Amino acid sequence: xxxxxxxxxxxxxxxxxxxxxxxSRVHVxxxxxxxxxxxxxxxxxxRSTRLRRGLLEDCRITQLRRYGKQLAIIADGNTPVLxxxxxxxxxxxxxxxxxxxxxxxxxxxxxxxxxxxxxxxLVFRDPRRFGGLTLCDSLAELESRHWANLGCDALTIRHRxxxxxxxxxxxxxxxxxxxxxxxxxxxxxxxxxxxIRAGIHPLRPASDLRFEETRDLARAIRLTLRRxxxxxxxxxxxxxxGNGQSGRNRADLLAYARGGKxxxxxxxxxxxxxxxxxxxTFCPNCQPLYSSTVCPQARKGSLTELPSxx
DNA sequence: CCGGACTCCTGTGCGC
DNA sequence: TGCGCACAGGAGTCCG
Numbered sequence: 001x002x003x004x005x006x007x008x009x010x011x012x013x014x015x016x017x018x019x020x021x022x023x024s025r026v027h028v029x030x031x032x033x034x035x036x037x038x039x040x041x042x043x044x045x046x047r048s049t050r051l052r053r054g055l056l057e058d059c060r061i062t063q064l065r066r067y068g069k070q071l072a073i074i075a076d077g078n079t080p081v082l083x084x085x086x087x088x089x090x091x092x093x094x095x096x097x098x099x100x101x102x103x104x105x106x107x108x109x110x111x112x113x114x115x116x117x118x119x120x121x122l123v124f125r126d127p128r129r130f131g132g133l134t135l136c137d138s139l140a141e142l143e144s145r146h147w148a149n150l151g152c153d154a155l156t157i158r159h160r161x162x163x164x165x166x167x168x169x170x171x172x173x174x175x176x177x178x179x180x181x182x183x184x185x186x187x188x189x190x191x192x193x194x195x196i197r198a199g200i201h202p203l204r205p206a207s208d209l210r211f212e213e214t215r216d217l218a219r220a221i222r223l224t225l226r227r228x229x230x231x232x233x234x235x236x237x238x239x240x241x242g243n244g245q246s247g248r249n250r251a252d253l254l255a256y257a258r259g260g261k262x263x264x265x266x267x268x269x270x271x272x273x274x275x276x277x278x279x280x281t282f283c284p285n286c287q288p289l290y291s292s293t294v295c296p297q298a299r300k301g302s303l304t305e306l307p308s309x310x
Numbered sequence: 311c312c313g314g315a316c317t318c319c320t321g322t323g324c325g326c
Numbered sequence: 327t328g329c330g331c332a333c334a335g336g337a338g339t340c341c342g
Contacts, residue, residue: 129318
């Protein structure tokens with residue numbers, strides 16, 4: 001499930017393949033996965049021309065930028081910016097000339113990339129179609145109107161910013177972490193991973209967290225995401241990077257998808273509950289709901305070290 | 311305004 | 327072996 005680490009790793013694997021390259025042609029197989037931000041000005045172009053231009057036809061890519069879980073493909077000069085959201089099962093794959101995508105179904109957009117010999121492609125594939133592409137008039141508009149609505153980027157979240165946004169809501173802290181306007185980039189996997197690392201129960205009201213707890217949580221989020229990026233992301237089923245490679249972070253998961261298994265810190269049986277319609281796994285010992293004492297000894301070291309497997 | 315519930319969608323894995 | 331069904335969840339929308 002693509003969250004911040006997967007999108008960042010995708011960015012890193014696609015950048016050397018795409019930066020400086022020109023899109024010669026765009027094939028749109030499914031129009032309905034492309035969304036437009038409300039246009040700030042209209043153009044004289046026809047609809048189809050505007051669509052292809054928005055999808056960067058005849059543009060030279062200069063930059064790939066990530067914010068939260070979103071990836072922006074930025075081209076030369078005063079050109080539109082293409083924003084990619086992977087949703088649950090989205091994939092952005094670079095296919096070198098002569099190669100074939102591992103699967104040919106559910107490919108919604110196909111870009112021809114100028115190459116010698118010709119034949120390099122980029123494809124957007126998304127079976128479940130929770131993902132999509134958003135067209136944006138310019139980088140300035142992307143930053144001022146689209147990304148400005150998101151919370152701070154989770155990879156570099158600072159304690160005082162997290163404490164500030166969590167302090168404004170009585171929602172369960174897990175629900176708040178999933179809200180992209182509170183913090184951008186955390187999804188179901190890394191919310192559970194960060195909470196167990198910080199020793200915080202997922203149902204704690206966000207605004208009840210003490211200063212030291214939000215400090216530990218901010219550290220846990222940054223550490224969890226950094227480690228996952230280094231491992232190439234977490235592949236449960238669908239996620240692959242720009243070269244079609246799976247991530248290796250699944251083996252390091254502490255809580256997510258480990259309900260009923262022993263906690264890696266203390267050995268207690270991990271429980272699962274539902275929060276915000278999302279399966280949530282936590283350790284009843286390391287993440288107490290009511291205790292106001294400093295967290296269990298097990299958490300000591302969890303913010304710097306990988307726990308040994310129990 | 312806030313927050314919870316519902317909705318979209320398809321592949322997978324389970325029970326019968 | 328095959329069928330039907332529950333389940334997975336990011337993010338937009340709706341409603342109390």
